[in-house]
Amino acid sequence: MQPQQPTPRRPRAKAPIVPPASVTGRSLGIVIGIMVFLASLTAGAVYIINQSAAAWLRDVSSEVTVQVKPEGRVEDVEKTATAVAKFLTGQNGVRRASLLTLDQSAELVEPWLGQIAAIKELPLPRLVAVQVDRDNPPDVTTLRAALTTKFPTAELDDHRAWQSQIRRVTGSLAAAGLAIIALVATATVAIVVSAARSAISSNRDIVEVLNFVGAEERFIARQFELHFLKLGIKAGIIGAAAAGLVFFLMPTITEFMSGAAVHAEYRRLVGTGRLDMMGYVCLLIVVVLIAGICQLTSRYGVRRILDAQNQ
Amino acid sequence: MIRFENVGLRYGLGQEVLRDVSFHLLPGSFHFLTGPSGAGKTSLLRLLFLSLKPSRGMAYMFGKNITKSSSGQRAELRRRIGIVFQDFRLLDHMTTWENVALPLRVHGKRQSEYAEDVTELLKWVGLGDRMFAYPPVLSGGEKQRAAIARAVIGKPELLLADEPTGNVDPQMARRLLRLFIELNRLGTSVIIATHDYQLMTQFTAPRLMLENGRLNIHG
Numbered sequence: 001m002q003p004q005q006p007t008p009r010r011p012r013a014k015a016p017i018v019p020p021a022s023v024t025g026r027s028l029g030i031v032i033g034i035m036v037f038l039a040s041l042t043a044g045a046v047y048i049i050n051q052s053a054a055a056w057l058r059d060v061s062s063e064v065t066v067q068v069k070p071e072g073r074v075e076d077v078e079k080t081a082t083a084v085a086k087f088l089t090g091q092n093g094v095r096r097a098s099l100l101t102l103d104q105s106a107e108l109v110e111p112w113l114g115q116i117a118a119i120k121e122l123p124l125p126r127l128v129a130v131q132v133d134r135d136n137p138p139d140v141t142t143l144r145a146a147l148t149t150k151f152p153t154a155e156l157d158d159h160r161a162w163q164s165q166i167r168r169v170t171g172s173l174a175a176a177g178l179a180i181i182a183l184v185a186t187a188t189v190a191i192v193v194s195a196a197r198s199a200i201s202s203n204r205d206i207v208e209v210l211n212f213v214g215a216e217e218r219f220i221a222r223q224f225e226l227h228f229l230k231l232g233i234k235a236g237i238i239g240a241a242a243a244g245l246v247f248f249l250m251p252t253i254t255e256f257m258s259g260a261a262v263h264a265e266y267r268r269l270v271g272t273g274r275l276d277m278m279g280y281v282c283l284l285i286v287v288v289l290i291a292g293i294c295q296l297t298s299r300y301g302v303r304r305i306l307d308a309q310n311q
Numbered sequence: 312m313i314r315f316e317n318v319g320l321r322y323g324l325g326q327e328v329l330r331d332v333s334f335h336l337l338p339g340s341f342h343f344l345t346g347p348s349g350a351g352k353t354s355l356l357r358l359l360f361l362s363l364k365p366s367r368g369m370a371y372m373f374g375k376n377i378t379k380s381s382s383g384q385r386a387e388l389r390r391r392i393g394i395v396f397q398d399f400r401l402l403d404h405m406t407t408w409e410n411v412a413l414p415l416r417v418h419g420k421r422q423s424e425y426a427e428d429v430t431e432l433l434k435w436v437g438l439g440d441r442m443f444a445y446p447p448v449l450s451g452g453e454k455q456r457a458a459i460a461r462a463v464i465g466k467p468e469l470l471l472a473d474e475p476t477g478n479v480d481p482q483m484a485r486r487l488l489r490l491f492i493e494l495n496r497l498g499t500s501v502i503i504a505t506h507d508y509q510l511m512t513q514f515t516a517p518r519l520m521l522e523n524g525r526l527n528i529h530g
Contacts, residue, residue, distance in 0.1 A: 011406075011408050011409065011412070011422065011426060011429075011443075012406075012409065015405050015406070015409045016404075017402075017405075017413075019404040205400065205402070206402060208400065209400055209402055209413070210413075210417060211389075212360065212362075212389065212394050212400075213389075213390075213413055213414040213417055213461070213465075214386055214387070214389040214390035214392075214414060214417065214418065214465070215386065215417035216382075216383060216386045217382055217383075217386070219417055306382075309362055310361075310362055310363075310382065310385065
């Protein structure tokens with residue numbers, strides 16, 4: 001049953017052949033909007049995780065650490081560490097080499113030893129943080145050999161083991177994210193197809209009438225394709241916009257839900273949680289895909305009705 | 312115009328619902344198609360309307376062999392046929408005017424080309440003051456007249472009517488019959504499928520009688 005319409009007094013220029021507003025159409029719009037919202041949230045989350053993982057790897061690979069073993073007197077270790085930092089500063093591909101102070105070194109072991117007064121009395125190795133030039137990185141093997149030759153107690157760590165661990169973890173997260181996207185996409189497709197078929201069936205009488213007034217199959221299919229494409233785009237944009245708003249408000253949401261300390265940790269891991277331009281493009285892709293599914297489903301739905309009518 | 316030779320129709324692997332149906336209808340003819348329920352009237356109409364293909368035999372409409380036609384050819388042939396149903400089949404979201412204009416619109420004509428014809432036809436069938444009403448507010452008789460107008464707006468050569476008076480009162484049924492007779496007088500071939508014997512007595516026309524899937528022509 002169509003909603004009440006005001007009675008026109010003259011022919012409408014292009015009265016829609018497929019009614020734009022109907023109960024089944026509204027239901028389908030709601031379904032599409034919700035599924036696009038969920039799919040967009042998933043796609044956006046996977047995108048953020050991938051971006052964060054890439055940032056982690058960039059950060060880790062842009063720094064190497066030199067450890068000066070605490071052998072001999074404390075003054076000698078200090079002197080050696082200072083010399084190592086100066087040596088590294090002059091090397092090709094090294095942007096900066098900074099010697100961590102004793103206090104900074106003590107802070108690093110505090111999680112394991114606790115805040116004890118005697119921590120600085122312990123024979124802690126001295127660390128030199130070396131920032132490499134990403135565009136022109138040094139040859140680590142050559143650097144290691146030169147360093148060891150000149151300073152036998154110095155050891156260079158290029159964090160390779162740590163990088164491969166990060167890659168494994170981020171790879172697993174990305175795979176899990178893609179699996180979730182695949183599941184959400186499959187559910188979205190199934191629900192949209194089912195809802196679109198139901199909407200087409202409820203408009204079966206329109207297909208029949210068009211068929212028997214001599215409309216070609218292409219014409220009939222096009223009427224429904226345009227209708228469902230517009231519906232898919234409209235509802236999809238609403239769903240994606242809602243998801244985009246969630247991402248935009250993510251910093252506020254996480255701070256509100258978890259408190260400042262957890263929020264800071266969250267920020268350290270995944271940044272602000274907001275999407276950049278490419279992230280929003282991902283949401284747009286979701287809208288386009290879902291609208292395309294609606295269009296294709298309507299095309300095949302109409303063909304099936306026509307095939308049943310014209311045996 | 313229409314020639315069927317030993318046409319048989321079967322749905323799936325079941326028994327034939329039409330057997331050895333043969334007839335030849337000339338342009339400008341008027342026939343009643345009648346028979347008891349289940350005799351095959353609707354199936355024959357569906358064949359005439361190109362919604363089904365014969366399982367066997369030869370069938371020609373407007374000189375074309377419909378047993379070998381493609382969907383595009385069938386759509387083209389349907390434009391030469393108008394069809395009226397017992398349940399009207401008007402689109403509720405379109406006005407009476409828009410319903411009647413629909414065939415011309417799907418045939419690609421511009422509204423400026425057909426607007427006047429649609430208005431004149433609606434006045435001719437007595438719906439001049441209901442042109443912009445929506446079907447749900449029309450009476451049964453008004454709906455059927457709108458459906459007839461839609462069926463003939465494209466000036467079809469053949470008009471098929473499946474129990475067109477089934478949902479109207481006897482007085483309106485007589486009025487509708489006069490409409491069909493007038494259309495026939497203007498050159499349209501008419502086939503009315505009905506089991507309303509009272510209707511058939513009001514106008515002398517040959518009867519295509521179906522019984523157990525076999526056709527006999529009387530008159």
